[in-house]
Amino acid sequence: MRRPDETDSEFLRTYDPDAYERPSVAVDVVLLSVRDGRMCTLLVRRKERPQAGRWALPGGFVGIQESLESAAQRVLRAKAAIEDNVFVEQLYTFGEPERDPRMRIISVAYVALVPFELQATAGSAEPDRSVSTVGIPWHGATGGAVELRDSDGRIMKTAFDHADIVGMAVKRIRGKLDYTPIGFQLLPETFTLRQLQRVHEVIQDQPVNKDSFRRRMLASGHLEATGERQRDVEHRPAELYRFIKRSAV
Amino acid sequence: MRRPDETDSEFLRTYDPDAYERPSVAVDVVLLSVRDGRMCTLLVRRKERPQAGRWALPGGFVGIQESLESAAQRVLRAKAAIEDNVFVEQLYTFGEPERDPRMRIISVAYVALVPFELQATAGSAEPDRSVSTVGIPWHGATGGAVELRDSDGRIMKTAFDHADIVGMAVKRIRGKLDYTPIGFQLLPETFTLRQLQRVHEVIQDQPVNKDSFRRRMLASGHLEATGERQRDVEHRPAELYRFIKRSAV
DNA sequence: GAAATAGTGTCTTTAAGACAGTATGTG
């Protein structure tokens, strides 16, 4: 808690916080996963007007004494049953005056990355809530709105500017992949190099050279061999790796 | 404020725009330039409480019908006499509950890049406003608060979390420099390759290989030779280049 | 043994860095 000095305290007593009309502030969370060679995200079917029946990102208003990140974590807990130990990063703030017809709502968007198993649990946790996962068709270019489709390939009508938000999330993750180790956030705790490669290929939507990918990953110092191997596969089982935090450089 | 047990519909049905206290939303602009081998930014001396006398980023509250980017442009016009044709990009949204002692203020920060000549004009446009430029000492690492010093090397006391915001801005620009042509935004319309190289060196705080820098820049397709040459230099004048928007790929 | 994928060693290609040498301006 910042401690204003005496004169500041005096000033604060006379400050009129109601001089200007204020917008509402919300957070929306793009919960990304990779499944079957596609990216997917969690959407919630709106039951209320406006735009009832359309699909929206899980979100909520920011409490007056709540930090933005806390609000995002709360939304994840409440709407996706996902606890705090996942990758969450602020994405962008969407504030066009007409983006929500109700009133002026400024939305601070967050991206979260989870293994698909967790997202599948979230999607089926409360069936009355009509939660669903969708694939993101890839258009090569980065940024802008994306089309969201359900498991049968039908386009899902999205609410407000949420298709733009998802597009921005994909762009951000794609950009970070090259210079930050985040691919493992989309995998279980132990994984094979091949699985990690597939995650990279899906995010970038282009094939990755296997040999050089192995070399780069192993040389990065972020991976640690577990000594364990895959089980129940129909071929030679690959070594399982674990992500380790890079030691001081 | 926190009610994780509520379902979506309950939350929305019970949300009365006037029932909950709303935060104020502001924009703050980091106006970056490069001068004499250092990065610098525009600060304004606060005359109002709280934190009167401290140095703050130019900023202002967002109007209830004003977009965030418009607000940033308005702040640039009003406090730095800078018109719309400069690089402006949303940076990050700072929303810790106690970051401003007056009340809950969520600040959407923007970065703007301008040639130093423009910033110098802005800094002296309204002397009664105590505008000043400062260098940013570089600590090698990225992110976090930075120290801001005046032209005599004295540390300037900054208001609120504005030192963090400047640190974030430097980190962002540094990161973008490698894969986006933004260096020219910090130079006049025509410039030499050497000047562009110096800008890159200042931003990254490390020397750049001259030969490979020339090759990369000329191969990027972003530069166009003007046929003109430098004047009034004490050595062989270099060719002047101009930035061109990359044609379709 | 056949099939499938994991993992290794080496050659080629490409981009960056190093460096020598030439060109062109000022005084």
Added chain:
DNA sequence: CACATACTGTCTTAAAGACACTATTTC
């Protein structure tokens, strides 16, 4: 002319891509 910096060509080095080959599992 000396001097300073712009510009060019070539060699070296490091990383990525290509590819042949071996290894280990299931069926």
